[in-house]
Amino acid sequence: MRAQDITAAESKVAATKVKPKLPKRLAALCALxxxxxxxGIVAKQGVLFCILTLLMVVAVLGRQRTAMYMLQGYTLIQLLLVSMLPVILYDPGNLVVGNPSTFQIGELQGKIPDYIIFALLIILSMLQVWIAFTAKVKAYFNTKINMNIMS
Structure with missing residues (x-):
């Protein structure tokens, strides 16, 4: 009788087990x-890469284990590339040192030094790495689903 009570209690616990909710920071990263x-697709810049990123976002929302690995790899590669961006873009023959970059949004036109732009990109990449490797995000993904991204 005692063993039956224990198995009944275990089955109730298993039935009431709540699957983790989508963390807000992961939802914000997926939206970004x-x-x-x-x-990128609308501007026709790196269309294939943009489509693959959208597939990764769909897989993240589907709680695929592969998506977790893809998201972590994606953010690490992005951090590496953004961190090397000042070195890659520095070409003494083509670069006028000291002049700020200009941008225009509608009627608003502004000038920002390149080092501020690089610093903002690196900080955003570091935030993405932090989000991708937190315990709440890892707990969200279903580890019982196989490595097929489309299943």
Whole structure:
């Protein structure tokens, strides 16, 4: 009788087990990646890469274990590339040192030094790495699903 009570209690616990909710920071990161990918597709800049990023976002929302690995790898590669961006873009023959970059959004026109732009990109990449490797995000993904991203 005692063994039956224990198995009944275990089955109730298993039935009431709640699957983890999508963390807010992961939802914000997915929204940022989706917006960036859609804008890349509209601007026809790296369309294949944008489509792959959108597939990764769909897999993240589907709680695929592969998506977790893809997201972590994606953010690490992005941090590496953004960190090397000042070195890659520095070409003494083509670069006028000291002049700020200009941008225009509608009627607003501004000038920002390159080092501030690089610093902001590196900080955003570091935030993405932090989000991708937190315990809440890892707990969200279902580890029982196989490595097929489309299953």
């Amino acid at each position: 990646l989706a917006i960036a990918s859609i804008s």
